[in-house]
Amino acid sequence: MNVIVTGAAGHLGRLVAEQLLERLAPEQLILVTRRPEALRRLRATGVDVRYGDFDDPASLRDAFAGGDRMLLISTDAIGRRVRQHGAAIDAAAAAGVGHVVFTSIVNPVADNPTGANAWEPGKTETLLQQSGLAWTLLRFGSFAELVLPPAATAVQNGQLVTNNGRGRLVPISRRDCAEAAAVTLTTGGHAGRTYEITGPQALSASDLAELYSDLSRKPVKVLQLNDAMLNWVLMGIGTPMPFAWRLTAYGRAVRLGYFDVVDPAFERLTGRAPVSLRDVLVAQRADLLAVA
Numbered sequence: 643m644n645v646i647v648t649g650a651a652g653h654l655g656r657l658v659a660e661q662l663l664e665r666l667a668p669e670q671l672i673l674v675t676r677r678p679e680a681l682r683r684l685r686a687t688g689v690d691v692r693y694g695d696f697d698d699p700a701s702l703r704d705a706f707a708g709g710d711r712m713l714l715i716s717t718d719a720i721g722r723r724v725r726q727h728g729a730a731i732d733a734a735a736a737a738g739v740g741h742v743v744f745t746s747i748v749n750p751v752a753d754n755p756t757g758a759n760a761w762e763p764g765k766t767e768t769l770l771q772q773s774g775l776a777w778t779l780l781r782f783g784s785f786a787e788l789v790l791p792p793a794a795t796a797v798q799n800g801q802l803v804t805n806n807g808r809g810r811l812v813p814i815s816r817r818d819c820a821e822a823a824a825v826t827l828t829t830g831g832h833a834g835r836t837y838e839i840t841g842p843q844a845l846s847a848s849d850l851a852e853l854y855s856d857l858s859r860k861p862v863k864v865l866q867l868n869d870a871m872l873n874w875v876l877m878g879i880g881t882p883m884p885f886a887w888r889l890t891a892y893g894r895a896v897r898l899g900y901f902d903v904v905d906p907a908f909e910r911l912t913g914r915a916p917v918s919l920r921d922v923l924v925a926q927r928a929d930l931l932a933v934a
């Protein structure tokens with residue numbers, strides 16, 4: 643069985659490749675990327691590294707040839723992803739790939755305040771389900787590693803400035819997401835299944851402030867702002883407007899419960915509990931305290 647991973651040079655793609663190499667021989671792995679040169683070391687171990695770009699559908703014919711299963715990693719090109727992912731699904735079907743696993747997000751619904759961050763994966767899910775291919779959806783919670791920059795800022799300022807309200811998020815490490823993907827790609831019984839891949843614990847803003855305080859041994863208080871105020875504050879410190887809006891929309895989505903999903907799927911797939919946010923931050927303690 644040959645397994646394709648798209649977007650293989652990204653953070654998640656590299657971690658999935660590592661996980662797959664613990665389960666498959668190098669020659670069973672096909673890594674597809676726009677940047678083959680970034681995966682030179684893996685190619686030297688016997689892995690098949692190929693060029694492929696969803697914006698260049700013609701490149702996908704050769705890229706996907708000979709693959710049996712494929713992990714479709716959602717791209718970061720927000721606004722263009724439905725077309726990109728649709729091209730990848732069509733190319734997988736044309737190349738005879740039997741089963742596609744897609745990296746989605748929890749609550750990929752049209753009314754999710756994160757907008758295209760959510761509805762584009764949702765639309766891709768539908769395209770894949772209608773493709774005639776066997777499919778599996780991995781709906782990831784927020785990546786725990788992305789909590790580090792706001793956590794370090796909160797430690798520096800002694801204040802967690804947020805519009806999360808009483809909402810909670812359930813961070814999951816990218817490495818755990820990669821392991822869930824590798825298990826799904828290399829074992830049976832996952833066709834037609836949707837898995838919510840989330841961390842072990844739902845955390846409110848107060849829980850987060852307590853955790854940051856504990857890890858830094860500095861007091862961290864929560865300052866709750868409404869959406870407009872948070873947006874002004876972010877732009878006031880130089881955050882470009884689209885990015886400020888994105889952060890505010892994420893907080894609104896957390897506040898409204900769109901990220902408050904705790905699910906046992908990860909543990910069922912891997913036989914162990916997911917790593918906690920605390921452990922992810924402890925592993926990056928130097929960065930957490932770097933600006934303190």
Ligand SMILES: NC(=O)c1ccc[n+]([C@@H]2O[C@H](COP(=O)([O-])OP(=O)(O)OC[C@H]3O[C@@H](n4cnc5c(N)ncnc54)[C@H](OP(=O)(O)O)[C@@H]3O)[C@@H](O)[C@H]2O)c1
Pocket residue numbers: 648649650651652653654655674675676677694695696697715716717718719726745747782783784785788
């Ligand atoms: N759950 C969450 O909290 C969360 C947060 C952020 C992002 N995400 C989603 O998860 C994905 C993986 O996260 P990450 O941290 O690994 O992101 P990343 O390191 O920024 O990687 C971006 C990914 O997009 C791929 N890509 C971009 N344009 C492409 C194109 N034209 N054709 C094919 N692939 C393309 C890249 O592949 P190559 O460079 O190898 O070609 C790479 O895998 C993101 O792209 C995003 O959709 C989820």
